[in-house]
Amino acid sequence: MGTPMNWLVNKRQGQKMFLQLSSSLITLATVFAFCRSGHACAAGFTGQACDIPVCTKTGSVFPPSGHTNYGFLVNGESLLNCDLPGFNAAFYVDAHSTTITIDVLASGGNPKVLVHSNQTTDFKPDRVLQTSASRVVEQFDSLNDGSYVAGVSFSKPVGCVVQISAQTNLTVSLSFAPNAIHSDDGYSYLPDSVASNILVHVAGIQSPGNASTVVIYQSGSFLDRLSLTARSNCAYEYYTPMDVKCERLHTYYVEIFGSDEKGNRWMRSAQVPCIGPAGR
Structure with a gap:
């Protein structure tokens, strides 16, 4: 069975190992409790990074902002002087958009619109609601999701308002x-x-x-x-x-x-x- 001295040494070694193991278990329990409860952020903030x-x-x-006669505004311009030959207005068609309406007002400027994609494909309107020396309104029903450009041109420099709207x-x-x-x-x-x-x-x-x-x-x-x-x-x-x-x-x-x-x-x-x- 061993001498009393050997027994005492073994007992002390066992106590030391027990204390070390207990300390490790306490540390693990603290970590697990920390993980369960999350970390504290400064007042007024939350999230993993407290940001x-x-x-x-x-x-x-x-x-909702940007309401127009034809839906909601996707892109718009209001310029005192629309220089020749015109400009391009970029817009996106997304999964929530249906009919796209392009409305250009330019008093006496004979505005014209040409819509094309990044692949330079030109798209004809499904409907032309108005065309005159001062205004053109065109609608597109068949544009797939993606990015497009509306090229707007004029016969002379004039003030203009351009609205690209979506039913969405x-x-x-x-x-x-x-x-x-x-x-x-x-x-x-x-x-x-x-x-x-x-x-x-x-x-x-x-x-x-x-x-x-x-x-x-x-x-x-x-x-x-x-x-x-x-x-x-x-x-x-x-x-x-x-x-x-x-x-x-x-x-x-x-x-x-x-x-x-x-x-x-x-x-x-x-x-x-x-x-x-x-x-x-």
Whole structure:
């Protein structure tokens, strides 16, 4: 059986091994408990990297932006001088779009439209609703999902308004507000000279569809391109971490880009006024 001294040594070694094993089990239990409970993020944030803002209260959204006589605006231009020979307006057809309408208003400019794809294939309209020296309205029912260009030409330099609309259930609502990272409260317009985040709500899209980018034009010229970040517990589920300012002398178009459930690129637009403090 061994001497008492040997027995004592063996006992102490066994106790040491037991304590080491117990310590290891406690460490594993702590790790498992940590994994089950998750990690704590700073107040107002969630997600694996604690980088998703959380709204303190879910608000409401404004009606969809960019409504036109023919659906919802996909791309638009409003220019004081549409130079010769014209310009190209790019647009996407996505899984949620049906009839595409191109409406060009140019007083006395004899506007014409030619739609083609990236493969330079030309597409004829299914219907011509109006054609005159000042306006042309054409509709397309058979454009497949993908990217297209509408070439718009004029007989002389004139002011023009171009609207490319889609009949669609994929719509966006926009709101603008300073320091809006955790809030749904905002304006339906850009507040003059105020650095504002852009809040975006997308309706009619399913996962893994998303919104990714906002592009802003000021009086027909590119102003800024901003990335969208997802939020949690918010009516507007996306926002731009970077802000934007406007000036009342200019007109603004806001374009929102993303991908639908099938991986097609989608695009929606809205003309947004810039209003000063008196209009709030």
